[in-house]
Amino acid sequence: MNAKHDITLAINGEAYAISVEARRTLADAIREECGQTGTHLGCEHGVCGTCTVIVDGAPVRSCLMFAVQCDGASIRTVEGLADGGEPHPLQRAFMEHHALQCGFCTPGFLMLAVAVLERDPDIGDEDLLDILSSNLCRCTGYANIVKAVRAAAAEMRQC
Amino acid sequence: MKPAAFSYHAPETIAEAVAILAEVAPEDGRVLAGGQSLVPTMAFRLARPAHLVDINGVEGLDRLVLDGDELSIGACVRHAAFHRPVVEGCLGPLLSSVARHIGHYPIRQRGTFCGSLAQADPASEWCLAAVTLGATMTAMSVRGSRQIRARDFFEGIMTTALADDELLTEARLAIPPSDTRFGFAEFNRVAGGFAIAMVLAAFRLEDGVITEPRLGVGGVEERPRRIAEAEAALEGRAPGAEAFRAAADAAAGAVDPMEDINTSAGYRRDLVATLAFRALEQAGRALEQAGA
Numbered sequence: 001m002n003a004k005h006d007i008t009l010a011i012n013g014e015a016y017a018i019s020v021e022a023r024r025t026l027a028d029a030i031r032e033e034c035g036q037t038g039t040h041l042g043c044e045h046g047v048c049g050t051c052t053v054i055v056d057g058a059p060v061r062s063c064l065m066f067a068v069q070c071d072g073a074s075i076r077t078v079e080g081l082a083d084g085g086e087p088h089p090l091q092r093a094f095m096e097h098h099a100l101q102c103g104f105c106t107p108g109f110l111m112l113a114v115a116v117l118e119r120d121p122d123i124g125d126e127d128l129l130d131i132l133s134s135n136l137c138r139c140t141g142y143a144n145i146v147k148a149v150r151a152a153a154a155e156m157r158q159c
Numbered sequence: 160m161k162p163a164a165f166s167y168h169a170p171e172t173i174a175e176a177v178a179i180l181a182e183v184a185p186e187d188g189r190v191l192a193g194g195q196s197l198v199p200t201m202a203f204r205l206a207r208p209a210h211l212v213d214i215n216g217v218e219g220l221d222r223l224v225l226d227g228d229e230l231s232i233g234a235c236v237r238h239a240a241f242h243r244p245v246v247e248g249c250l251g252p253l254l255s256s257v258a259r260h261i262g263h264y265p266i267r268q269r270g271t272f273c274g275s276l277a278q279a280d281p282a283s284e285w286c287l288a289a290v291t292l293g294a295t296m297t298a299m300s301v302r303g304s305r306q307i308r309a310r311d312f313f314e315g316i317m318t319t320a321l322a323d324d325e326l327l328t329e330a331r332l333a334i335p336p337s338d339t340r341f342g343f344a345e346f347n348r349v350a351g352g353f354a355i356a357m358v359l360a361a362f363r364l365e366d367g368v369i370t371e372p373r374l375g376v377g378g379v380e381e382r383p384r385r386i387a388e389a390e391a392a393l394e395g396r397a398p399g400a401e402a403f404r405a406a407a408d409a410a411a412g413a414v415d416p417m418e419d420i421n422t423s424a425g426y427r428r429d430l431v432a433t434l435a436f437r438a439l440e441q442a443g444r445a446l447e448q449a450g451a
Contacts, residue, residue, distance in 0.1 A: 022167035133350035134263035
């Protein structure tokens with residue numbers, strides 16, 4: 001029951017060979033075993049969206065997957081967004097539009113929005129609002145987050 | 160907030176999966192599909208399964224195909240697969256509009272259609288759709304395979320006809336006649352929240368009057384069901400506010416609503432009347448748009 005499983009997580013292109021119990025969530029494995037603490041954990045039961053990461057192209061709650069399920073999967077976290085010292089357009093838009101205050105929820109919003117905009121750059125406002133309602137932010141009142149994602153969407157469409 | 164320890168099994172074929180299930184089910188072994196309901200329950204330690212049989216790697220369970228005049232939905236088909244219409248005709252758009260009400264976008268990337276059926280939460284949209292559209296479920300175990308009709312499948316809150324060692328491998332939805340019109344209405348208080356009440360309505364027209372009416376109510380009683388009284392109030396009537404109101408009132412009168420700390424039975428009953436009317440109106444509008 002407490003047996004450890006040897007798995008490999010590919011996080012932002014780098015392979016992490018780790019050994020985890022089956023009950024280890026993906027979120028905890030990313031943070032504890034792989035040391036990538038940009039992914040935050042809020043509620044730990046799938047409600048807040050703070051731990052959202054991209055697994056094989058899909059934005060998912062990393063607290064609702066077990067690490068052992070992701071053996072060999074390609075995972076993207078907030079650490080992989082910036083290109084060297086250059087922030088991702090979405091990160092820049094979040095700064096410019098004051099889409100964060102305390103910043104705790106920001107990694108989750110960024111990964112959710114990046115996944116969605118990469119899949120559907122021309123997404124309409126109604127769909128975008130529906131998707132952004134997935135995550136919780138206790139500071140901003142959401143308006144600036146929506147503004148930032150729209151601005152980044154426009155910029156990402158141009159490049 | 161961390162799940163208790165369990166033994167993890169990752170079968171690659173259905174035969175392997177049901178063999179493991181047969182072995183571990185008596186020791187509280189459970190199936191793990193999307194995990195969007197099971198894993199939070201484990202995080203709260205409300206569920207402490209000793210074994211999880213992860214079916215995500217089982218060959219063929221991600222199949223979503225038109226098979227004759229039925230849509231076959233494999234056990235690992237995610238909610239997100241329905242974001243865009245999966246079949247031509249009236250069923251695809253209906254399933255898309257229903258799918259949008261399930262949890263949130265990231266939840267829909269993992270959660271599965273069949274997982275919702277097996278979970279049998281009274282507030283599940285897919286359970287309502289299965290009952291209203293008359294789905295058939297395929298359950299497999301080492302003892303063989305059997306078909307269970309939706310009306311026999313749901314037994315109560317989070318209780319189904321599945322035995323502990325049975326794997327729900329597939330749900331099949333009959334493709335409705337192409338001139339079937341649908342409406343779906345749901346009410347909840349916050350985005351992505353559980354349905355407090357929801358109604359799925361469908362009918363066809365023959366010589367200007369309603370035929371083959373279906374009206375299913377979910378989130379209100381312990382399990383979703385079609386409301387015969389409401390369907391009787393529609394059959395043979397011209398579509399319009401008068402018939403829709405009569406059916407909506409009949410539905411509200413026929414249900415025996417659950418109560419909880421936020422929601423009285425009376426409030427749920429009122430919601431049924433409102434949502435049934437809205438769902439029927441939506442079906443009626445679909446009719447106008449089609450120029451019928």
